[in-house]
Amino acid sequence: MSTRKRVAIDDLDTFQPAGECPNCKLNVAFIHRSRRQVWPELVELSFGRSSGPDFNGPSQASERPDMFRVVEHVLQCPRCRKTCVLHQHSGPDLPEDLEKVGEALEAKASKVRFTVCVYPAGEPDQLAPEAPESVRGLFAEGARCEQAGALRAAGAMYRAAVEELCADRGAEGNNLIAKIADLVNRGVPAELARDLDEARMLGNWSPHKGLNFFHDEVADVASLIKEAVFLLYVQPVERSAGACTASGISFTRTTIFTPST
Numbered sequence: 001m002s003t004r005k006r007v008a009i010d011d012l013d014t015f016q017p018a019g020e021c022p023n024c025k026l027n028v029a030f031i032h033r034s035r036r037q038v039w040p041e042l043v044e045l046s047f048g049r050s051s052g053p054d055f056n057g058p059s060q061a062s063e064r065p066d067m068f069r070v071v072e073h074v075l076q077c078p079r080c081r082k083t084c085v086l087h088q089h090s091g092p093d094l095p096e097d098l099e100k101v102g103e104a105l106e107a108k109a110s111k112v113r114f115t116v117c118v119y120p121a122g123e124p125d126q127l128a129p130e131a132p133e134s135v136r137g138l139f140a141e142g143a144r145c146e147q148a149g150a151l152r153a154a155g156a157m158y159r160a161a162v163e164e165l166c167a168d169r170g171a172e173g174n175n176l177i178a179k180i181a182d183l184v185n186r187g188v189p190a191e192l193a194r195d196l197d198e199a200r201m202l203g204n205w206s207p208h209k210g211l212n213f214f215h216d217e218v219a220d221v222a223s224l225i226k227e228a229v230f231l232l233y234v235q236p237v238e239r240s241a242g243a244c245t246a247s248g249i250s251f252t253r254t255t256i257f258t259p260s261t
Ligand SMILES: [Zn+2]
Pocket: 021, 022, 023, 024, 025, 026, 028, 077, 078, 079, 080, 081, 082
């Protein structure tokens, strides 16, 4: 799992958001201690009981909030009593229908894009030590980019890591598509090879025009690479050590990619 500390906390804009405490790792109903917009302007979004349980009461913001904005939430865990600081990033919510885009821009329609736990912050993700150093290095750099929100750079690094992995496995082909396909002959399940192709497409980011990069996509590619590394480098070592303990590691990735049929 990516350690960019993407938070899985539900109902962040309520009095009692629920989810895993990043300090004690227990599932709790947090106490919502404060909420304020911190970018592009500092706007207190605190609330009185009269504003209702959903925070949608009047705030100091007299105008519609910016489409691009960051709202900081401070939650306190009722179990360990420690706080965590979350940044909720919002961006434009534009409809597919081009004729309605003007209307949405006018209304400053926006939605939450992703939420990051800025404190306690996690260390960037790393590949298992069994993986080749060259792959690990590229992956680590991608993870640092991902953590910093430099998603295109992360995509490029993850793509390079896949390329290096193909080279290490001796995958053959004239281009990366062919090499990834050839991984099937080198111990990678067909489904995983097909998914890994997403890393290639993600890293080949010029067609994305820089707009359609979502954190989930990048994080999923990181998970795919970790899965491939597990199957190709970690599991064989465990097996040869007579410890078939693959059950200790679960891959419950929820890929958002629909395999092409
Ligand atoms: Zn806690």
